[in-house]
Amino acid sequence: xxxxxxxxxxxxxxxxxxxxxxxxxxxxxxxxxxxxxxxxxxxxxxxxxxxxxxxxxxxxxxxxxxxxxxxxxxxxxxxxxxxxxxxxxxxxxxxxxxxxxxxxxxxxxxxxxxxxxxxxxxxxxxxxxxxxxxxxxxxxxx
Numbered sequence: 001x002x003x004x005x006x007x008x009x010x011x012x013x014x015x016x017x018x019x020x021x022x023x024x025x026x027x028x029x030x031x032x033x034x035x036x037x038x039x040x041x042x043x044x045x046x047x048x049x050x051x052x053x054x055x056x057x058x059x060x061x062x063x064x065x066x067x068x069x070x071x072x073x074x075x076x077x078x079x080x081x082x083x084x085x086x087x088x089x090x091x092x093x094x095x096x097x098x099x100x101x102x103x104x105x106x107x108x109x110x111x112x113x114x115x116x117x118x119x120x121x122x123x124x125x126x127x128x129x130x131x132x133x134x135x136x137x138x139x140x141x142x
Contacts, residue, residue: 038071052122053115062110070103 036044046064049055055063081089108116 038068042068042071049119053111053118055111055115059110059115063107066103066106066110070099073099 042064045067046055046060049063050060079088079092084092104120107119111119
């Protein structure tokens, strides 16, 4: 019985320390992301897209300008959704979707069909991940 108790305590200690490391990494990532200028964020996103989509030099410049424009147009802070009225939530969601539509139209002009297909699949994958993560944390509606 003592051995089982000691093993359980050891496993519990490891689990707690692993969770602390993950939360520290997330905090560091958020802090680093918050300290970047829009130009730096646009440059990093452009480089990631270059690696993923194999962009040429002219595409890189166009994509960087597009991302920089989007970074500058994006609101600096996200409002707290729990404090928003239904009309404000609708307006915020509508504005976000308008920005996505405009971004997609401009990306279609820059990227080839193959690159566009790959970019769209990456966008859907990212949204799916965040949606899945959010659903785990939310309580089911009744």
